[in-house]
Amino acid sequence: MKQKRPKVLAIYDLFLATGAIWFGIQMVQLSSGIFAEPYPKNWAEKLPFDSWVMPGILAIIIFGLGNIIAAVFSFTSRHNSVWYVSAIMGAIFFSSLIFQICILDEDYIVTYPFLGFSVIQLCLSGYVFWGYRKLKKNKAN
Numbered sequence: 821m822k823q824k825r826p827k828v829l830a831i832y833d834l835f836l837a838t839g840a841i842w843f844g845i846q847m848v849q850l851s852s853g854i855f856a857e858p859y860p861k862n863w864a865e866k867l868p869f870d871s872w873v874m875p876g877i878l879a880i881i882i883f884g885l886g887n888i889i890a891a892v893f894s895f896t897s898r899h900n901s902v903w904y905v906s907a908i909m910g911a912i913f914f915s916s917l918i919f920q921i922c923i924l925d926e927d928y929i930v931t932y933p934f935l936g937f938s939v940i941q942l943c944l945s946g947y948v949f950w951g952y953r954k955l956k957k958n959k960a961n
Contacts, residue, residue, distance in 0.1 A: 825944075825947055825948045825951040826894040826895070826897075826902045826903070826948050827894070827895065828944065828947075828948075829890075829894050829902070829903065829906050829944045829945060829947070829948050830890075830891040830892075830894035830895045831891075832906075832940065832941060832944055833887045833888070833890040833891035833894060833906055833909070833941070834887070834888070834891045836883065836887045836909075836913075836937060836941060837883070837884050837885070837886075837887035837888045837891065839937075840879050840880065840882075840883035840884040840887065841879075841880050841884035843876075843879055844876040844877065844878075844879035844880035844883075844884055845876065845880070846876070847872040847873065847875055847876025847879065848872070848873050848876040848877060848880075850871070850872055850873070855872045855876075859871045859872055862924075863924060866923055866924060867923070867924075882912065883909070883912075883913065886909050886912070887906075887909050889905060890905040890906040890908075890909050893905045893906075894906060894948075900952040901952075902948060903945040903946070903948035903949045903952070904945075906941060906944065906945045906948075907941075907942060907945035907946075907949075909941065910938050910939075910941035910942040910945055911938075911942065913934070913937070913938035913941065914935065914938035914939065914942065917931060917934055917935050917938065
């Protein structure tokens with residue numbers, strides 16, 4: 821019996837990848853929204869960046885491509901550990917936001933929705949994990 825849970829997780833991973841790539845491109849282009857404003861000086865003192873470009877590239881590579889890899893793995897793999905890559909991406913996303921709050925000593929209006937997105941990704945990963953565990957238990961009986 822094949823479960824549908826990994827497909828739900830994969831679609832969510834693609835949603836996060838799309839958002840990361842979209843915002844990353846906006847950061848690199850420096851032409852829209854808050855990214856058209858100068859990079860905050862107090863951030864440059866605390867972080868190794870002095871513009872939006874490098875954070876944008878990192879967003880595209882780490883969160884965009886990472887979530888695409890997680891989605892592809894969830895869509896194509898037949899193994900019961902498809903949730904693992906998504907869980908890692910959710911943990912990285914969550915940790916980076918906590919790190920941002922701790923290092924910058926500031927939070928922003930998007931910080932908490934993004935924390936929510938990372939928690940949802942972790943919960944969906946757990947949902948897939950428990951689905952496979954339940955499936956395995958039912959096969960054993």
